Amino acid sequence: xxxxxxxxxxxxxxxxxxxxxxxxxxxxxxxxxxxxxxxxxxxxxxxxxxxxxxxxxxxxxxxxxxxxxxxxxxxxxxxxxxxxxxxxxxxxxxxxxxxxxxxxxxxxxxxxxxxxxxxxxxxxxxxxxxxxxxxxxxxxxxxxxxxxxxxxxxxxxxxxxxxxxxxxxxxxxxxxxxxxxxxxxxxxxxxxxxxxxxxxxxxxxxxxxxxxxxxxxxxxxxxxxxxxxxxxxxxxxxxxxxxxxxxxxxxxxxxxxxxxxxxxxxxxxxxxxxxxxxxxxxxxxxxxxxxxxxxxxxxxxxxxxxx
Amino acid sequence: xxxxxxxxxxxxxxxxxxxxxxxxxxxxxxxxxxxxxxxxxxxxxxxxxxxxxxxxxxxxxxxxxxxxxxxxxxxxxxxxxxxxxxxxxxxxxxxxxxxxxxxxxxxxxxxxxxxxxxxxxxxxxxxxxxxxxxxxxxxxxxxxxxxxxxxxxxxxxxxxxxxxxxxxxxxxxxxxxxxxxxxxxxxxxxxxxxxxxxxxxxxxxxxxxxxxxxxxxxxxxxxxxxxxxxxxxxxxxxxxxx
Numbered sequence: 170x171x172x173x174x175x176x177x178x179x180x181x182x183x184x185x186x187x188x189x190x191x192x193x194x195x196x197x198x199x200x201x202x203x204x205x206x207x208x209x210x211x212x213x214x215x216x217x218x219x220x221x222x223x224x225x226x227x228x229x230x231x232x233x234x235x236x237x238x239x240x241x242x243x244x245x246x247x248x249x250x251x252x253x254x255x256x257x258x259x260x261x262x263x264x265x266x267x268x269x270x271x272x273x274x275x276x277x278x279x280x281x282x283x284x285x286x287x288x289x290x291x292x293x294x295x296x297x298x299x300x301x302x303x304x305x306x307x308x309x310x311x312x313x314x315x316x317x318x319x320x321x322x323x324x325x326x327x328x329x330x331x332x333x334x335x336x337x338x339x340x341x342x343x344x345x346x347x348x349x350x351x352x353x354x355x356x357x358x359x360x361x362x363x364x365x366x367x368x369x370x371x372x373x374x375x376x377x378x379x380x381x382x383x384x385x386x387x388x389x390x391x392x393x394x395x396x397x398x399x400x401x402x403x404x405x406x407x408x409x410x411x412x413x414x415x416x417x418x419x420x421x422x423x424x425x426x427x428x429x430x431x432x433x434x435x436x437x438x439x440x441x442x443x444x445x446x447x448x449x450x451x452x453x454x455x456x457x458x459x460x461x462x463x464x465x466x467x468x469x470x471x472x473x474x475x476x
Numbered sequence: 477x478x479x480x481x482x483x484x485x486x487x488x489x490x491x492x493x494x495x496x497x498x499x500x501x502x503x504x505x506x507x508x509x510x511x512x513x514x515x516x517x518x519x520x521x522x523x524x525x526x527x528x529x530x531x532x533x534x535x536x537x538x539x540x541x542x543x544x545x546x547x548x549x550x551x552x553x554x555x556x557x558x559x560x561x562x563x564x565x566x567x568x569x570x571x572x573x574x575x576x577x578x579x580x581x582x583x584x585x586x587x588x589x590x591x592x593x594x595x596x597x598x599x600x601x602x603x604x605x606x607x608x609x610x611x612x613x614x615x616x617x618x619x620x621x622x623x624x625x626x627x628x629x630x631x632x633x634x635x636x637x638x639x640x641x642x643x644x645x646x647x648x649x650x651x652x653x654x655x656x657x658x659x660x661x662x663x664x665x666x667x668x669x670x671x672x673x674x675x676x677x678x679x680x681x682x683x684x685x686x687x688x689x690x691x692x693x694x695x696x697x698x699x700x701x702x703x704x705x706x707x708x709x710x711x712x713x714x715x716x717x718x
Contacts, residue, residue, distance in 0.1 A: 387570070415569065451566035454530055457550040458560045459580050459625070469579065473571035 172198065175271050175303075176242050182333065183267030183299045184238045194236040195222055200248045211235055211262070221251035221283075224264075228257035228289070235264045239282065244274020244308050249281045258289035258321075264296045268312055270335075272304035279311040286317065288324040288351075295327040302335030309337035316343045320351035322377065331358040331475070332367065341369040347408070349377030355384045358475045361394035361422070371400040375408035375437070382410040389471050390422035401429040404437025412441040417448055417474060419467075477665045478504040478527075478633050483536030485526055485688075496522045497533070498688040504633060507663040509655075511670055511679035519688040520669045521563060524637050527667075528560045529553045541632055557632030563641060563669075565622035569610045573621055576609050580625035593624040596654050598647030616642045623651065627658065633665040634658070640672045652678070676700070 172180060180188050180196070188196070193211035196203040200220070205213050210230040214223045224235065241248050256262065272278040288294055302310030312332075320326055332339060345353050353373060361367050373382045382402060390396045402410040414426040428441035448470055456466035485497035497519050504510045512520050525531040527538065529550040538546045545553050554560075568576060577593055578585045585593075591601030597620040607613065609621060619642045626634055639655075640648055652674050658664050659678070668675055676682060682699040684692040692699065 449566060451562075451564075452568060454550065455562060455566050456579065458528055458530075458554050458558075458562075460551050460554040460582060461579075462551055469571075470568065473575065474569055476570040 172203075172240065173242070176240050179242075179269035179271050179301065179303065180238055180240050182301050183240075183269040184236060185265060185267070185297065185299060188236065188238060192234060192236070197237070197239040197248075197250060199241055199243050199246060208233060210260075216251060216253075219251055220249065221253070224252065224254045226254065226256045226260045226262050228259040228292075230257075230260040230262050233262050235262060237264065237266050239266075239268040239280060240271070241268070241278055241280050242271040242273070244272050244278055244304075244306055245276030247279045247281075250283065252282065252284045254284070254286045256286065256288045256292045256294055258291055260289065260292045260294075262292075262294055264294065266296065267299035267301070268314075269300075270302045270304070270310040270312070272302065272306045272308045272310050274306040275308050277309040277311055279313070281313045281315065283315040284317070286319065286326070288318065288320045288326055290322045290324060292321075293325045296329065298328075298330040299333055300331070300336050300339065301333045302337065304335075310335055311338045312336050313340045314342070316341075318343075318345040318353070320346065320353065320380075321348045323350040324348070325352045326354070328353065328355040330356070332360060334360055334362065336361075336367075337363075337365050339367045339369075341367070341371075343369070343371040345371075345373045345382070347373070347375045347377055347380035347382065350379050351377055352380070353382040353384075355382070357384075357386045357388075359386075359388040359396065360391075360471075360475060361388070361396055362391040363394060364392065365394040367394070367396045369396075369398050369400075372403070373401065373410065374403045374405065375410060376405045377408070378406045380406065380408045382408075384410070384412045386412075386414040386416075386426075387475055388415075388424065389417045389419065389475060390424050391419040393421045395423045397425045397427070399427045399429065400441075401431065402439050402441075403431045403433065404439050405433050407434060407436035408438070410437075410439040412439075414441075414443040415474075416445040417471065418445055419447065477506045477508070477541060478667075479539040480527070481537040481539075483523070483526060483538070484534045485522060485531060486534055496688050497526060500536070500685070500688070500690055502683055502690060502693060504665050504667060507659070507665055508680045509659045509666045509668070509678060510681050510683060511668050511676050512683050512685055513669070513671055513676060514685040514691065518686045520685050521637055522688075523685060524560070524635050524667070524669055527635060528558055559626050559629065559631035559634035561622050561626035561634070561636045561639060563637040564615075565618050567610045567613070567618060569608065571609050572606055573609050574605045576621065577625060577628050580628040582629060585628065593628055594621070596627065596650065597621070597624045598650040599624075616644060616647070619643055620647060620651075623654075627654065630662070631664060633667065635667045635669070637669045638671070639668060640670060640675065648672075648674075
């Protein structure tokens with residue numbers, strides 16, 4: 170199997186840089202593994218009985234980057250994949266995932282990536298996930314990721330997800346369970362336009378003493394698109410959590426932000442903030458005094474906001 | 477350089493017309509520093525907004541370097557060579573100070589150049605360059621970054637609206653030096669709207685705006701000589717010193 174030019178371009182976009190068959194990687198293409206590579210400390214094994222991979226990251230791993238992009242280009246395909254990550258105590262790794270759909274047909278194309286992370290004590294994981302859709306067809310591009318993260322004592326997990334453009338429908342589910350002293354930094358960036366819709370449910374359960382979570386959601390909704398955010402933080406121990414949802418609304422879009430905080434321990438300190446508003450006129454004026462047109466100024470503001 | 481002819485601007489207040497700028501005419505020569513001063517609510521900031529195109533005059537004409545810019549919108553006036561530093565600059569969530577300076581310069585600025593711009597306005601560049609220009613910065617910090625953005629590019633004429641407001645004395649001294657450099661070394665034409673004595677003392681010419689009209693205008697010596705302390709200029713300096 171070989172990628173066409175358009176598919177290669179989609180692969181590079183979701184990979185965040187030109188994809189290279191180097192280090193540890195696994196490329197999934199139209200429901201099948203296209204190629205994969207291991208390193209001394211990162212081993213990838215095909216799952217038995219269901220689609221997907223098991224990734225074993227040893228405690229010796231320090232600063233490696235693992236790339237696991239997905240490209241779907243068959244119109245009408247529904248691709249479901251189960252990827253499990255076993256990160257040993259003390260490992261330090263960056264995992265770059267992402268899914269790009271190129272749909273040139275009239276049928277809906279869908280990818281459900283179900284990822285589970287088992288993160289050992291003192292391990293530090295950065296997980297980057299980019300979603301992107303394109304194609305001249307009339308079929309929809311649908312991405313429904315499910316992400317489960319279990320953090321053991323003093324583990325640190327940075328979750329950085331972004332929906333770049335071209336995803337007609339997404340239903341994201343994220344569940345994180347934090348053990349003693351563990352930390353979660355979650356940033357979700359979402360851009361919808363046209364008639365797209367996006368729903369994001371994120372539940373963060375802080376079970377461990379001195380665990381903490383920082384959840385930031387930044388979104389821009391344009392056209393007639395619709396977005397709903399429902400981040401929920403549950404404090405079951407002495408913990409800190411901060412949820413911040415900011416949205417820019419444009420055109421005839423609709424944004425609902427429903428942060429929920431639930432303290433079940435007297436020393437659980439949980440904060441939520443939510444704001445939805447149009448692009449600030451003062452910002453537009455400032456950028457226009459620098460010589461930009463209104464459209465250029467809007468693009469700069471949105472790019473910075475989603476940065 | 478800048479020629480303003482018979483500028484008028486009216487707003488509707490409680491159903492009645494209120495003249496904010498009333499037949500204002502003036503000129504700024506090449507390399508000249510004009511300080512516009514006068515009592516609060518007299519129309520100084522509105523005049524600046526009319527010059528940069530944030531507001532449109534009811535009548536009158538504006539020429540920059542011989543080119544009529546009256547009908548130009550904001551970005552066309554900026555591209556014609558007008559710079560502006562806002563009295564209350566906006567904040568940008570997600571945008572670093574370095575990025576904002578590069579946008580102001582119209583090109584990607586090397587980090588040392590950004591650092592120099594920030595140092596010039598009294599900010600420790602290392603601490604600020606990668607920070608976001610958002611609500612985590614104080615009003616005074618944002619104000620100094622705003623002035624740095626105006627200085628990031630050469631303009632035919634640059635307008636600073638109350639640059640001293642919200643700035644501490646130490647930074648203000650540095651700022652005065654920057655204005656002097658801009659004026660004397662770079663020979664830029666500058667308009668500063670200010671109540672501050674040290675800035676007024678830098679002026680080649682001073683123009684007093686009161687009730688939307690040019691009440692007085694002349695060179696610095698003429699304007700400052702023999703002015704009583706309760707005059708509009710001195711009164712303002714007493715009220716709003718840095």
